[in-house]
Amino acid sequence: MSRIPFRYRLYGVWAFLLLLFVGFFYTFDLDLGLIVGRVPSLLGLTLTRTGALQGAALTLFLSISSMAISTVLAFLTAMGRLSRRALPYGVATFYTSFFRGTPFLLQILLIYVGLPQVGVVPSALFAGIAALSLNGGAYFSETIRAGLLSVPVGQREAGMSLGLPRHVIFRKIVLPQAMRVILPPAASQFISLLKDSSLVSIMGLWEIMYLSQAYGKTTYHFMEMLLAASAIYWAMSLVVEVLQFRIETSLARGFQRLRSA
């Protein structure tokens, strides 16, 4: 049975499941020819007439910048949650509680429609990145806190007994071990962010879902355009999954047992 290598059996399972899906969609009687002409703009290979990013390019831009900003926010918040002082602890818990406990739609509108009421009119792009970052940061902070807490106190104590400075202990001892715990949920977080970014389309940002829904309405073929969008999202998240696998493997080096050849 194990004569066929694991890798090829894995490909077989994927191909089989994928075929089942394709068969299911085949029953929908879809007009896939319609998708072809819309693919370049869905992928964002071209700019819009007004020179803005669109489609997958915009989705990626939104997701990557939001992930970067939310990582910073999440680290700060995790620090606040681990602090014993009331102010940082209070701010951090209030922030996570609010952004995890209220609908994302409301958070978007608070920034996009709320800020103009106090005199600042943010652009859709700014409001989108701000909303995605704030929301993502709240969730991600708990992942980071969990990761930091997973490193036994003895590790830091050992570092201190060697007389290492605090930032070295953090960078060289705590962080690498915490990253092993943080990474898998962080990849999940990024994949959700890719798809959550579709919600900011309500402000008129031409990302994948915005375009696919608009095209669906114009061509009266809603499912086709949605499927095209789904394929793009899935392809992007597959890339994230592969990256996650690579980084995980490299972080796990210290924990693997050496097998005799």
Add this chain to the structure above:
Amino acid sequence: MPVLAMTLRGTIRSVATGMALSLLPTFCLPALAGETLDRVTKSGVLREVLVNDYPPFSFINENSEIAGFDIDLSQAFAAKLGVKLVSDSPDWSVIVAGHWKGRWDICICSMTPTAPRAQVFDFIAAYSQDPTVVVVNKDNDSIKSAADITGRKIGVGLGSSEQDYLERHFVSAEPGAKPVVYPFGDLTVVPYQGEDIAFLDLALGTGKRLDGVFTAYSTAKGRVEKDSRFKIVTGAHFFRTSSWVSVEKGVDPEWNAKVAQVIEDLKKDGTIRRISLKWLGYDSTPADEATTTTSSQ
């Protein structure tokens, strides 16, 4: 765990502040408290808002640009003023929520005046009139008149004036509007977030999830021309909706007067009629008496 807190806090904080500060000026424009007319004239830019999903009035075409009746009219409007047109197309819910605070100057976006909307918008002038119709499956012979929708399951756009009408609480904010009549009995109204799902449900077969979809004639016409599974019930007559040019309520009376005048000019010189013929194939310009009334402030 104060060790961690101490070491990273400083650097992260300065990085974050720097990022925020560098982003702010590029992404935000200050709310201009000035009058709309002054702003449009001085900046030479008309900021228009409309939707992206309402063919043939406004939609995204194969060249990935906004096209349709509404945008053509907006272009003509901007040309008359001698300014450049910039359009945004957010979700309808964001548009009708109002309170734009100067983000947009005008909405030529197929908006029908209703009492709740009149609280946040000034409706300046009607530019297109549209009967509402029932769309059914091609093989359906049981719905022939308005009364035939009684007892049926009818899909409708969530939050639309069509939904208000079917549920018998449509209140027009149109000056001089006739009293609304409801030529049908009790029925099951099924609101949909988007009409597309409603039509997918209708296509499953009459009565499975829906018996018909209640919608504007102009949009239904385009759909049945492209999708042979459906037909419009020609013998069923309901109310008419009309699309008005709207602006943020009570901001600038001079701007309102200017808008009214420009729309009047575009009507007189046949521009609106020409745009209507181009996109709808017929003249949907409303009869003159109900068109030039500016709304009460």
